[in-house]
Amino acid sequence: MTPDKNTETDPLPPRRFGLQPRTILVLAVIWVILWGEYTLFFLISGVLVGLIITLVFPMPPVWFAGRFRPLRALQALAGLLVDIVRSSISVVATVLRPGPPVRSGIIRVNLLSDSDLYEALTCELVNLVPGTLVVEARRSTRSVYLHVLDIEADNAVDDARDNFRKAELRVLRALASKDEIQQALSKEGA
Known part of the structure; x- marks a missing residue:
């Protein structure tokens, strides 16, 4: 896939539906950090919150064709x-x-x-x-x-x-x- 140029004539990229494991993991870590308690309960609840967020509010893919310098x-x-x-x-x-x-x-x-x-x-x-x-x-x-x-x-x-x-x-x-x-x-x- 090539990066979407996002001009007025190009359509917006499609939203990603389905599981997004990396996004769910990041959201779970943020959830645990915000609560400030590092327990299994908060980790599991963070995964559930991340799952709900990614399913209810799917985001379009972010294209990255460069490299980190x-x-x-x-x-x-x-x-x-x-x-x-x-x-x-x-x-x-x-x-x-x-x-x-x-x-x-x-x-x-x-x-x-x-x-x-x-x-x-x-x-x-x-x-x-x-x-x-x-x-x-x-x-x-x-x-x-x-x-x-x-x-x-x-x-x-x-x-x-x-x-x-x-x-x-x-x-x-x-x-x-x-x-x-x-x-x-x-x-x-x-």
Whole structure:
């Protein structure tokens, strides 16, 4: 099977029905961790909860055609930490600055990749950085809407878009195939 490109003309991938053992196991482990008691009862109840969730709410498959690059993943983590520190300082300075109230806004950012996995990971990374928040992700148009703090600052909109794209490129370089990276870089240059 080839990855679904998820454009407006392509149908959504079919949902997976039936048993999903890995998903059930992950949900069972999360269940046990949330309860904080590591007993056979909570493990069995976690498996049952995972089974019910996967049967009632089947998810579409997530395609992964890339490969994990540990060095690039460390670079992505370092970039995230730098973004968090830089943005935290900026948010504190914005909040403590005297003057009129800060105006925020919502902007649209087009994604460079067609992968649900890379979109979700990028959105999670961006949500960890203070000052921006993903409020909506549209699969049909491959775009996300970001809430940006202090939209009237110099180049705030362009900076927010650039920061999102840098985060997406970090994710792609850490996980995507060479073809996916080249496709994203060609979209970025366009």
